[in-house]
Amino acid sequence: MLNPEIESMDRMRLQELKLQKLRETVRRCEENVPFYRKRFKESGISWKDINSLPDIQRIPFTIKDDLRSGYPFGFFAVSLREIVRIHASSGTTGEPTIVGYTRNDIEQWSELMARSLSAAGVDDSDIVQVAYGYSMLTGGLGFHYGAERVGASVVPMSVGNTKRQVTMMVDLGTTVLCSTPSYAFFMGEVAKELGFGKKQFKLRVGVFGEEPWSETLRERIERLLGISAFDIYGLSEVMGPGIAAECELRDGLHLFEDSFLPEIVNPLTGEVCSYGEQGELVLTTLNKEGMPLVRYRTGDITTIVDEPCGCGRTHVRMGRIQGRTDDMLIIGGANVFPSQVESVLMDIEGVSPGSFQLVVEKEAGLDVLKVNVEVSERIFSDRMSALEDLQEFIKSEIESSLGIGVKVKLVEPSSLKQSDGRLTRVLDRREF
Ligand code: DLL
Secondary structure, three states: OHHHHHHHHOOOHHHHHHHHHHHHHHHHHHHHHHHHHHHHHHHHOHHHOOOOOOOOOHHHOOOOHHHOOOOOOOOOOHHHEEEEEEEEEOOOOOOEEEEEHHHHHHHHHHHHHHHHHOOOOOOOOOOOEEOOOOOOHHHHHHHHHHHHOOOOOOOOOOOOOOHHHHHHHHHHHHOOOEEEEHHHHHHHHHHHOOOOOOOOOOOOOOEEOOOOOOOOHHHHHHHHHEEEEEEEEOOOOEEEEEEEEOOOOOOOOOOOOOOOEEEEOOOOOEEEOOOOOOEEEEEEEOOOOOOOOOOEEEEEEEOEOOOOOOOOOOOOOOOOOOOOOOOOOEOOOOOOHHHHHHHHHOOOOOOOEEEEEEEEEEOOOEEEEEEEEOOOOHOOOHHHHHHHHHHHHHHHHHHHHHHOEEEEHHHOOOOOOOOOOOOOEEOOOOOO
16 A cells, blocks of 8 residues: 555655655764765764765775674664664675664654565465564564564464475465565475465465576566565665665656655765666665764666656655676676576476576687586487587577577586585686
């Protein structure tokens, strides 16, 4: 359900509100967070100098390493007495970072999660199964509080124990599933093994995020579970899930501008890009008390559009996350993300979509991208000519998606994993 007062606010008024909140946030950081006080002083800026939204560009970025330098509580802007919850980021790109929330922050977060779930059509008649982890990560509790705020009946399953999870879904008549897209897909497969299908489920909506996924995966999950699947985005440093979410039109994720100020910057130079251009998302919190952040570089690559949406919401829309700056490869001048290759492989039978490796090398001074793809046992033992045909087909599909030439090699199942079971997705062997 749309909340017209905030979600479809006139854009001029929204900009005024953002400026007022931005000044307040910068002031809070300057007065209460020693890191920011020092940073602002060094760059000769104070909250009093912020008189328009573009003035934010005078403030330096905050990066993950800054947060690490303040581990664990160095970025808190209030005393620990006022912090009622502590979470951590997933730490997939290094050490985890700690985030603290005041009571108001939890209220705000629940409200934004309720907003996200309502945008996906969830209401108080729904049974919402939360299959994100209930842990220091923000998925489980973030969805839990939001779904309760909507008035739905919440089933706090957490992640794992999949057979029981599927059985509960059938027994309780769960109507909304919240999980990572890959776990939703896995659940669908386990359900099939248990003899359950769409007929036994009452599911109608899925709200999926926490990891990159593609339109192809969306379609596959929708078919498997008989649902409409919605994308939701967030990161714990800035709050958790509920920073941006899709509405019923599913044409981009509305980024909640009354609470966050988004910018898109060139990931290499830090220059601010105009809306519509692809770049790194940078976020400033506008309401947070416990751990406000100014110009935080998310590392996520996307675009922002500020054209009106048919749903009536006026907040800008963010495109699907295309990848992370740490994953982005520049090959012969083109930007390439592993997720693009994954998306292509997803549609091809006989290959496992996640099991591939990109190797970039220099040959005669030119960048060459090699894609090693694991194929299933059945395909691998097929005739040589069939393998060659498949290889050629994969090559042309990847080339048309990336817009550059590639070399493809099909390899045996499980051969790309290292001895610790992990697969290094990108090997950049170029010497710069
Ligand atoms: O993943 C919060 C979350 C929980 C979001 C549940 C959505 C649903 P972190 O553990 O801090 O927080 O990881 C944040 O995950 O910077 C993105 O790279 C990635 N990510 C999150 N949502 C999406 C999405 C949570 N919808 C990091 N699409 C972010 C692509 C996503 N990537």
